[in-house]
Amino acid sequence: MAIKEVSIGDISARSAAAEGEFKGDHLVVNMGPSHPATHGVLRLKLELDGETITKCEPVLGYLHRGDEKIAENMTYNQFVPYTDRLDYIGPIHNNVTFALAVEKLAGIKVPPRCEAIRLLCCELARLQSHLLGVGVYAMDCGSITAFMYTFTEREKLYSLMEQLCGARFTTSYTRIGGLMRDIPDGWLGNVRKVVDEMEPVIDELDALITRNRIFYDRAYGLGVITKEDAIAYGLTGPNLRASGVALDLRKDDPYLGYENYEFDVPIGSTGDCYDRWLVRMVELRESIKIVKQAIDNMPDGPWYAEEAKKIFAPRKDKVMTSMEELIQNFMIVTEGPQIPAGEVYFEAENPKGLLGFYIVSKGGGVPYRMKIRSPSFCNLSILPKIVPGHMVADVPVILGSLDFVMGECDR
Amino acid sequence: MSELTDDLLQAFPYLTTRPSRDWPAFDCPPEHLLAFLQALREEYGYDFLSDVTAIDWYEESPRFVVVYHLYSIQQSRYIRVATPCVDDNEPSVPSVAGLWPTADWHERETYDMFGIKFVGHPDLRRILMWESYPYFPLRKEFPLAGHEVELPNEEIAERTGVKVKPAPMMGGPFHSGQTGPMSRREPRADDESWNETKPRPDELESFEKPREFRESARKEQ
Numbered sequence: 001m002a003i004k005e006v007s008i009g010d011i012s013a014r015s016a017a018a019e020g021e022f023k024g025d026h027l028v029v030n031m032g033p034s035h036p037a038t039h040g041v042l043r044l045k046l047e048l049d050g051e052t053i054t055k056c057e058p059v060l061g062y063l064h065r066g067d068e069k070i071a072e073n074m075t076y077n078q079f080v081p082y083t084d085r086l087d088y089i090g091p092i093h094n095n096v097t098f099a100l101a102v103e104k105l106a107g108i109k110v111p112p113r114c115e116a117i118r119l120l121c122c123e124l125a126r127l128q129s130h131l132l133g134v135g136v137y138a139m140d141c142g143s144i145t146a147f148m149y150t151f152t153e154r155e156k157l158y159s160l161m162e163q164l165c166g167a168r169f170t171t172s173y174t175r176i177g178g179l180m181r182d183i184p185d186g187w188l189g190n191v192r193k194v195v196d197e198m199e200p201v202i203d204e205l206d207a208l209i210t211r212n213r214i215f216y217d218r219a220y221g222l223g224v225i226t227k228e229d230a231i232a233y234g235l236t237g238p239n240l241r242a243s244g245v246a247l248d249l250r251k252d253d254p255y256l257g258y259e260n261y262e263f264d265v266p267i268g269s270t271g272d273c274y275d276r277w278l279v280r281m282v283e284l285r286e287s288i289k290i291v292k293q294a295i296d297n298m299p300d301g302p303w304y305a306e307e308a309k310k311i312f313a314p315r316k317d318k319v320m321t322s323m324e325e326l327i328q329n330f331m332i333v334t335e336g337p338q339i340p341a342g343e344v345y346f347e348a349e350n351p352k353g354l355l356g357f358y359i360v361s362k363g364g365g366v367p368y369r370m371k372i373r374s375p376s377f378c379n380l381s382i383l384p385k386i387v388p389g390h391m392v393a394d395v396p397v398i399l400g401s402l403d404f405v406m407g408e409c410d411r
Numbered sequence: 412m413s414e415l416t417d418d419l420l421q422a423f424p425y426l427t428t429r430p431s432r433d434w435p436a437f438d439c440p441p442e443h444l445l446a447f448l449q450a451l452r453e454e455y456g457y458d459f460l461s462d463v464t465a466i467d468w469y470e471e472s473p474r475f476v477v478v479y480h481l482y483s484i485q486q487s488r489y490i491r492v493a494t495p496c497v498d499d500n501e502p503s504v505p506s507v508a509g510l511w512p513t514a515d516w517h518e519r520e521t522y523d524m525f526g527i528k529f530v531g532h533p534d535l536r537r538i539l540m541w542e543s544y545p546y547f548p549l550r551k552e553f554p555l556a557g558h559e560v561e562l563p564n565e566e567i568a569e570r571t572g573v574k575v576k577p578a579p580m581m582g583g584p585f586h587s588g589q590t591g592p593m594s595r596r597e598p599r600a601d602d603e604s605w606n607e608t609k610p611r612p613d614e615l616e617s618f619e620k621p622r623e624f625r626e627s628a629r630k631e632q
Contacts (some may be wrong), residue, residue: 234513
């Protein structure tokens with residue numbers, strides 16, 4: 001059977017297809033690199049038999065910026081802004097994960113207040129990411145209203161980020177051994193107000209979409225990922241949990257003191273697109289639960305590791321008055337935090353899945369090798385397995401349910 | 412030394428432990444890699460392949476080391492397995508894509524970035540760079556500012572009037588080295604094609620400038 005490649009913009013080929021010149025042939029259609037449903041620059045080569053997809057081949061790399069190469073040529077603190085650009089849907093979680101990875105290599109323990117603030121930020125990032133994830137997913141299925149609802153809520157979270165660190169989108173909030181600054185006065189109250197307002201919106205979203213007949217018919221039983229496949233293809237995060245695997249590092253290998261918080265991890269049963277929606281909806285509520293607990297139990301004390309002299313820059317008021325501290329500040333800014341030699345692998349439960357940093361250090365302020373294990377990259381690798389057999393109109397729904405971000409996938 | 416380390420060292424005599432700051436780590440010779448990873452998966456419960464990557468040790472031999480991170484969902488713990496590549500110039504290791512399908516893309520990426528061949532991989536192609544790209548960007552000798560390469564598409568090259576595309580990171584991000592006197596260690600642009608002593612390539616007369624530059628220059632004359 002012959003295979004003919006046709007570009008969507010190629011009018012003559014399309015009319016030839018309409019007139020039946022390609023009868024009995026398989027047609028290759030390119031979806032993307034720039035398509036509303038690909039959430040970034042992803043190209044899918046779809047081979048069609050009539051309307052049914054027989055083969056799907058993702059083509060990546062349109063957003064490849066060489067983040068790993070960049071990381072190997074700058075100090076640890078200089079790389080923090082680059083982590084924002086990985087998963088730019090919930091950037092602050094990447095900051096925290098990167099800081100935790102380097103701190104694990106350096107053997108630093110941050111004080112409880114710092115941990116609690118970081119945990120609060122992580123959950124706000126999960127809310128940001130899931131709100132956009134479900135909103136865009138609903139939009140891919142045809143409901144623009146739901147997207148408006150969730151984006152309004154996300155906007156409030158942006159304002160919280162602005163109050164916290166001055167930037168709405170690219171936060172760069174953490175430093176190795178601490179944070180950029182303490183939380184401002186009254187911020188916790190604002191966070192509580194925002195999450196309190198968010199709960200009824202999530203209920204409304206549930207009423208609007210979850211039991212919507214059109215959405216249900218489009219998502220139910222579509223793109224099923226079995227438990228075995230999900231593990232074999234390295235899926236993580238809500239996509240893995242929707243397939244029925246209870247892997248959540250917040251419970252299994254707690255970091256940041258997640259073991260002290262009470263929350264549930266939702267698990268799906270069949271692993272279809274509808275399950276992936278349900279898991280994200282429940283995770284939104286669970287995140288709000290954690291945020292509330294973090295606000296209630298916010299400890300006092302320092303928000304940076306004071307004893308880590310060679311790693312964390314001194315406080316600004318000390319820099320301006322003491323020569324010793326000024327020199328130390330200069331050394332840390334120019335040479336980077338002095339991290340001992342060794343290798344370490346740290347993964348954290350990002351909104352999209354497990355974000356891992358593998359750092360090999362020869363000592364000094366610059367990593368020798370840094371590998372970023374990105375969840376979206378692994379999540380996408382299942383596409384050639386689950387897309388064939390469905391129709392072209394089902395592809396946006398499957399893509400929406402996987403909730404990937406190309407900045408992280410291509411790095 | 413943990414119980415698991417003792418067990419593994421006894422059961423697999425070819426293993427050596429590897430210095431690590433967190434999880435148990437082992438060096439495994441490439442000829443035993445597949446058997447060892449399969450045993451880890453089936454007998455020790457490390458069912459989740461989290462990551463495959465490589466390290467370029469540049470001037471040492473073996474130069475390339477491929478690193479695998481495995482996770483056990485039941486026991487919630489990781490293990491790191493490293494294997495040196497056979498040849499420094501034409502590095503290769505056996506592929507584990509048959510054991511875990513997720514290794515397919517990880518190995519393609521490692522091949523793309525380091526040029527390591529995975530023997531037995533079903534479809535070893537580039538994944539992030541384009542198909543005919545001649546370099547391996549994550550090797551240590553690859554300059555941070557990038558190599559100047561011909562545009563992949565001749566049509567674009569014709570339209571823009573440049574045959575050669577300047578590397579996007581020219582004059583690029585700041586770099587602080589780890590050696591030398593203090594004054595040299597200040598962060599500075601780490602670009603290998605031009606600096607204070609060597610002129611910028613577009614200031615050279617031999618540099619072929621884009622069409623609009625040439626035309627505006629002609630008008631001025």
